[in-house]
Amino acid sequence: MLNNSILFLATSNPVESKQFYETQLELTFISEDDFALVFDVDGIELRIQKVESVNAPQYTTLGWSVEDIKSVVSTLTSNGVNFERYDMLEQDELCIWSSQSGAKVAWFKDPDGNNLSITEH
Numbered sequence: 001m002l003n004n005s006i007l008f009l010a011t012s013n014p015v016e017s018k019q020f021y022e023t024q025l026e027l028t029f030i031s032e033d034d035f036a037l038v039f040d041v042d043g044i045e046l047r048i049q050k051v052e053s054v055n056a057p058q059y060t061t062l063g064w065s066v067e068d069i070k071s072v073v074s075t076l077t078s079n080g081v082n083f084e085r086y087d088m089l090e091q092d093e094l095c096i097w098s099s100q101s102g103a104k105v106a107w108f109k110d111p112d113g114n115n116l117s118i119t120e121h
Helices: 014-024 069-078
Strands: 006-011 028-032 036-041 044-050 060-065 104-109 115-120
Touching: 006 014, 006 060, 014 028, 014 036, 014 044, 069 104, 069 115
Parallel strands: 006 044, 060 115
Antiparallel strands: 028 036, 036 044, 104 115
16 A cells, blocks of 8 residues: 655755755756655655755654665765764764664765764664
């Protein structure tokens, strides 16, 4: 019944968001209309809704599972992505946190302040 997912985020600056998701994150741009930017995220539609203002939550809103987090952090950093450093977490020089379960996580923000993450399990 509910088989095909759609991911949603919001932007108050679609020009900057389009550049960020297409150029810096290297997602495939699908379309844009008066209501949203649409990207392909590994076969899942990401709709970034155009809104007047974004009240970005303090928690992670979208994340990706990766096989080699250090490589992905390096690539994204070279694309201009800035990773977050949190005082309450012990992170390495690349801003990667190692959880007790062994997962490694790094966080970054999009132009509207949405918290995004990458995780290596």
